[in-house]
Amino acid sequence: MAISSYRVIPGPESYLSPAAASMGVVLPEKGEALIEGKIVPEEEAIEKITEKLILAKNPFFFPGPLILWAWNEKAIAKAKAVKELAEAAGAKIIPMPDYRPKYPMINPEEEINPNHPNLTIWHNKIDTCVFVGVHCHYANLALKIIRGGTDCYTIALCGQAGHEDAMITLRDIHSEEVQKLTEVVKRAKGGTPQ
Amino acid sequence: MKKNIATISPGFEDIMPEEYQDLVNDGPYGRGLGIKNLGTFKELIEEHPLCAGCGLALAIRLTAASLPAPEDTIIVGTTGCNSILMPQLAIHNIHSLFGNQSSLAAGLKRALKLRYPDKNKDVVVMAGDGGIADIGLSPTLHTWLRRENLTTIMLDNESYSNTGGQESGMSCEGAVLNMAPTGKKFPKIPMPEIAKDSGCAYVATVSVANARRLGRMVKRAILVAREIGPTYLQIFVPCPTNYKFSTSETLKRAKEREKIMEYISSEAEKLIKEANI
Numbered sequence: 432m433a434i435s436s437y438r439v440i441p442g443p444e445s446y447l448s449p450a451a452a453s454m455g456v457v458l459p460e461k462g463e464a465l466i467e468g469k470i471v472p473e474e475e476a477i478e479k480i481t482e483k484l485i486l487a488k489n490p491f492f493f494p495g496p497l498i499l500w501a502w503n504e505k506a507i508a509k510a511k512a513v514k515e516l517a518e519a520a521g522a523k524i525i526p527m528p529d530y531r532p533k534y535p536m537i538n539p540e541e542e543i544n545p546n547h548p549n550l551t552i553w554h555n556k557i558d559t560c561v562f563v564g565v566h567c568h569y570a571n572l573a574l575k576i577i578r579g580g581t582d583c584y585t586i587a588l589c590g591q592a593g594h595e596d597a598m599i600t601l602r603d604i605h606s607e608e609v610q611k612l613t614e615v616v617k618r619a620k621g622g623t624p625q
Numbered sequence: 626m627k628k629n630i631a632t633i634s635p636g637f638e639d640i641m642p643e644e645y646q647d648l649v650n651d652g653p654y655g656r657g658l659g660i661k662n663l664g665t666f667k668e669l670i671e672e673h674p675l676c677a678g679c680g681l682a683l684a685i686r687l688t689a690a691s692l693p694a695p696e697d698t699i700i701v702g703t704t705g706c707n708s709i710l711m712p713q714l715a716i717h718n719i720h721s722l723f724g725n726q727s728s729l730a731a732g733l734k735r736a737l738k739l740r741y742p743d744k745n746k747d748v749v750v751m752a753g754d755g756g757i758a759d760i761g762l763s764p765t766l767h768t769w770l771r772r773e774n775l776t777t778i779m780l781d782n783e784s785y786s787n788t789g790g791q792e793s794g795m796s797c798e799g800a801v802l803n804m805a806p807t808g809k810k811f812p813k814i815p816m817p818e819i820a821k822d823s824g825c826a827y828v829a830t831v832s833v834a835n836a837r838r839l840g841r842m843v844k845r846a847i848l849v850a851r852e853i854g855p856t857y858l859q860i861f862v863p864c865p866t867n868y869k870f871s872t873s874e875t876l877k878r879a880k881e882r883e884k885i886m887e888y889i890s891s892e893a894e895k896l897i898k899e900a901n902i
Contacts, residue, residue: 499641501632510634526637528645531713534674542642 439468439598441582448579450571451595458592458602465593465600476599477612480561480586481619483599487559487584490522493543493573495565497590499526505606506564509590512609513563519616522561525551530569545569549580557581562597563588563604571596588612631696644671648715654696660840663690669715678872680862680879681706681753681780684833688751688778688860689714691840693847698747699737701730703761705753706787706864707780724761726750727768730775738774747847751778754795755785758814762794769823769855776850777857778843779816782864790867802867817886820857826890827856832883833863834876842887844902849893856893 435455442448456468464476484490498510517524527543537544539554545565552560560583562570567589574585574596587597588604601608631654633641647667648654658666669689675682685707692698695716702711704723711718721729730750737746750757750765757765757779768775783800785791790803794814801808820828827849829842839860846856863878865871870878889897 494637499634499637501634507634511636514636524637524640526640526642528641529715531715534672534713538642541640 435468437468439465439578439596441584441598442578443581444579446579448575450575456595458595459600461603464602465595465597467598468595473601476601477615480599480601480612481616483559483584483586484520484522484561484616485619487522489555489557490520490559490561491555491557492517492520492522492524492561492563493527493548493565494524494563495527495570496529497566498564499528508606509564509609512606512613513588516609516613516616517561519613519620522559523555525555527565527569527573530566543573545573545576548573548577552577552581552583557583559584559586561586561588562594563609564590567591567594570594652715653690653692655694657693658690659844660687660690660836669695670710670713673710673713675706675710676864676866676872678865678875679706680833680864680875681782681786682710683875684780684839684860684862685710685714685751687833687836687839688843689716691843692716692747692749693844694745694747697745698749698847699733700749700751701726701733702750703752703756705756705780705785706782707751707753709787711751724756724759725764726752726756726761727764727773727775727777731764731768731771731773734774745851747776747851748774749776749778749847751780753786753793754779754781754783755793758816759794766819766823769820769825769857772824772854774850774853775855776846777820777855778846779857779859780862781859782862782867783813784864784867786864786867816859817857817888820855821888823855825855825857825888826850826853826893828886828888829857830859830861830884830886832861832879832885834879834883835885838885841902845889845893845897848900848902849889849896852896853890853892 437454439451459470464473501507539551543551585597587594587600593600593602651667673682700718703721703726730748734748783796792805792809796809798812799808817828831839846858850856
């Protein structure tokens with residue numbers, strides 16, 4: 432397969448940025464990840480995520496409905512792990528509780544919506560964000576809009592096959608993997624944050 | 626979705642927007658509420674983008690408040706004014722291709738019966754007069770003829786309203802609209818009669834001005850569809866934008882033109898009596 436020259440990097444890219452998949456970016460296999468559209472070993476992506484989270488001025492986590500709602504024990508466990516990771520990284524949390532369009536508009540201080548995620552990014556001056564627990568289609572939609580209209584660095588921790596439209600994506604991420612990432616972040620920061 | 630599943634994951638309660646906390650703590654899920662309880666619980670619609678004085682928006686609000694089990698209801702809609710509001714409801718809803726709503730709903734209902742054999746999952750088709758009586762007439766009729774367990778609710782504003790005001794099959798004879806300047810040349814389609822003749826076990830007509838009755842009819846239509854077969858409810862929802870009357874006159878117009886009709890098959894009558902609704 433030809434290697435795509437397209438790079439998934441912070442924008443603002445364009446009013447209608449292309450889907451990374453349409454530009455030749457392919458999803459990683461098990462044990463792999465994507466950094467800016469390039470397939471890399473998972474460990475390399477974990478290091479990069481850690482670096483991005485630690486160096487970010489204003490990092491935010493955007494948990495989606497798959498973990499915000501207590502569907503089952505797995506969802507509850509992943510939610511707990513994500514909250515611990517956000518705390519370890521010193522990041523704030525803004526939820527994406529569902530995908531309904533809101534009239535007249537969302538409150539960007541307390542909510543992010545996949546149909547206009549740029550509003551939340553702009554309003555809160557977010558430079559790095561982490562998507563986790565958002566259904567595939569809506570995550571890619573939001574990631575694409577963010578890339579199109581903001582300079583925010585996007586990371587997606589995906590429970591399935593990953594997201595081409597994120598600048599860094601890990602695949603097959605469940606509560607155990609989130610906990611491992613938390614440990615890496617804590618170690619990189621030099622101990623457990625107070 | 627039962628009420629105990631509509632629960633926020635521990636640790637995230639404080640960061641959820643107030644609207645969601647209200648839905649969880651004070652919403653209608655699993656509580657058997659109705660129109661008489663409006664004002665005492667968190668409704669399934671927060672705000673809407675439809676025109677001032679829109680009868681259709683009020684009908685959706687009243688219908689949503691009357692659903693016997695909103696947590697186990699899926700609404701299937703189609704193109705029209707209603708489709709601008711529908712995605713904002715805190716109820717599962719699907720937007721179909723224009724006119725295809727009944728076919729989609731029938732497949733969905735059959736799949737839900739297989740997936741959840743021990744649960745009632747109510748599938749409600751809610752669409753405009755153009756979607757049901759014109760463009761989607763064939764799928765609508767065929768779901769009735771096949772005796773699918775669906776409730777069909779027509780929001781009848783007697784025109785294609787969000788495309789500038791064309792006449793629909795449900796417009797009255799002589800109706801003049803922006804895009805029907807010489808007046809409609811044939812009568813309103815007799816959908817209640819067609820529904821009855823096509824096998825609906827419960828058929829009713831009401832207007833948006835008659836809230837309590839509308840609420841009761843919604844509950845009856847859904848219960849009968851759940852247990853017996855197809856049902857049809859036609860709600861008259863005057864449109865001030867295209868029929869060019871004051872936004873404050875919507876309910877007055879609805880009352881003036883309201884035709885209340887209720888056909889209940891003998892089997893449905895027994896069920897309704899037992900359920901006491």
